[in-house]
Amino acid sequence: DTGVSQDPRHKITKRGQNVTFRCDPISEHNRLYWYRQTLGQGPEFLTYFQNEAQLEKSRLLSDRFSAERPKGSFSTLEIQRTEQGDSAMYLCASSGQQSYGYTFGSGTRLTVV
Amino acid sequence: AQSVTQPDIHITVSEGASLELRCNYSYGATPYLFWYVQSPGQGLQLLLKYFSGDTLVQGIKGFEAEFKRSQSSFNLRKPSVHWSDAAEYFCANDMRFGAGTRLTVKP
Numbered sequence: 001d002t003g004v005s006q007d008p009r010h011k012i013t014k015r016g017q018n019v020t021f022r023c024d025p026i027s028e029h030n031r032l033y034w035y036r037q038t039l040g041q042g043p044e045f046l047t048y049f050q051n052e053a054q055l056e057k058s059r060l061l062s063d064r065f066s067a068e069r070p071k072g073s074f075s076t077l078e079i080q081r082t083e084q085g086d087s088a089m090y091l092c093a094s095s096g097q098q099s100y101g102y103t104f105g106s107g108t109r110l111t112v113v
Numbered sequence: 114a115q116s117v118t119q120p121d122i123h124i125t126v127s128e129g130a131s132l133e134l135r136c137n138y139s140y141g142a143t144p145y146l147f148w149y150v151q152s153p154g155q156g157l158q159l160l161l162k163y164f165s166g167d168t169l170v171q172g173i174k175g176f177e178a179e180f181k182r183s184q185s186s187f188n189l190r191k192p193s194v195h196w197s198d199a200a201e202y203f204c205a206n207d208m209r210f211g212a213g214t215r216l217t218v219k220p
Contacts, residue, residue: 042210099164104157
């Protein structure tokens, strides 16, 4: 068990470009979560998967954001037509049960220039 | 909708002093409550959790938290703070996180 892995660790992109991040959860965890965190703020919930099903998506999430978990294992988060306001740390977490708490990855830091 | 409030943005305590970080929550059903710690440049680490049973829960690093349904609170405590406890602390209710409390420890 190597924990939750996120790739890349850092991403710098020009405004208007598309970016995709990957998350590999702990193998036996069926729940996977994406969060966004900006400096001085708590993690902001983006979306949640149970196995391959996307069960909840934040109303704050614009249609430029999409996430998938095609086989119930790894997940991808894509941001289309990036904006400077998208600059943040994107965190992935996984858990086995709702009551267990999450194991977080180290995050992907996105900078939009 | 679920929400989590951490009233204190920043707290400073002296090393060896006791600590209490406040957390208030609202929830629609059974509360799943958590405290996480984030050290500078580090990922979030789970300190402790509550979802049923004994309302006083013990966590790692000497932390504990008490669930009080009547006050909708889940405050984090530690009897004696160490310099290494300086970090950002987040309370969470299921998938929703508070804004965090930054802890500074004075020598």
